Amino acid sequence: MCGRYSVVIDEAKLRKQFTKDLVTPTGGLPTNYNMAPTQDGLVITDREPGQLSAFRWGLVPFWAKDLKIGARMINARREGIEDKSSFRKPIRERRCLVIGDSFYEWKREGGSKTPFRILPTDDTLLVMAGIWESWSPKDGGDTVYTYSIITGPPNKEMTSIHDRMPMLLTTAEQQGAWLDRDADLPAILDLLATPPDGTLKTYPVSQEVGNVRNNGPRLHEPSA
Template identity: 35%
Template sequence: MCYFIEINLTKIELEKRFGAKMPEDFQWKPAYFFSGFDYPRIPVVISQQPENFVPAYWGLVPSWIREESKAFEIRSKTLNARMESISEKPSFRKPFLSRRCLVPAHGFYEWHHAGTRKYPFYIALANDEPFALAGITDEWTNPSTGEKIPTFSIITTQANSLLERIHNSKKRMPVILPPEKEKSWIDPSLPPESAMQLLLPYPTELLKAWPVSRQIASRTIDPASPEFIQPVSFPELEIDLK
């Protein structure tokens, strides 16, 4: 699954890469580590207004949720949406049809299991370029305040050969969209059958990965520190990353 991402990209870098403007009233802070379980607010590009970033909270809350307690409860279960069931689950079905989005990223983290131990890995494009993760969004109205709150989920698919070796317990990976497919993904007129065909494992040869410090899980590192993505050697770890 995909619960931890890196978006160490400035407002200017994001605007240039995605051709969308950041809202003036949104204070974007780049970071090497975003945890979905913190439900961070991240700028995404949505089908309805691709010319602007929309700050949305990670953890999709369906528009039909009426109770605030239910909204807080469901979001921990909707950080990711499996492509195999995205067109069937009530939380994801409508967003998949008409509210698809691009989630900007520069890398992501997955855990490798070896016996009883876990090792974190950082994964990025081989060319070190930013990329878009396939996502879906929905807008939930807070019943207490009337505020309309955009939320999103990152779509996952079957792991490629590299991620099978790294993320060897779940064997999943987030859907990375090729740049030439990004506009198609957020085109609201794209039929669901065609949208489903975009949810493929990214080619192994276009990715790079290495182990990083276990401290990324302890919250002892400043999210703005490049220490998050510094390669770390684990002599006891045997894994082929080629």
């Protein structure tokens, strides 16, 4: 699974990787070294491919009674995603790129767990395949936009750490295809492939990342 990641984004790198005309959130780019479920993350959607938007992490289906279900739907398994009731419509009609710089995963060793930071070897921004949804409360309150990160089997770098990982879209061609609203389902599902070996680099970090109250640059520092 993917239960924590970081959003530490240099705007110049962002515009170079996507487009110089990308519209960013009012107030500038937020920084979060310890992104946790139900917090707002940054996405680029198929509806607004020229805009970076802040959506709540944890997909809430339009039919949900409240937002609580979102905390349990931060990830969507790629296997059978097209048939699951909560995901079958979003995978066809509401896809997004989830933007960050790295994600965290815990490696089990005996009775302990060691957190690792995982990031692209080429120092580009991390682009994870996602789906999104809009949810409106029955009392007429504001619409809430949410997302889920799609996960699948690990590549070589991740195998020794965990048996799941986010599905990454590492090229501009893949990212454009993912946001193509005219793409058919088989073509979309083909994009959800385990990233090639050598795509990622990893190193252990402090146990502090396990507590959502902890934040800041120290969480990116290699552990002793």
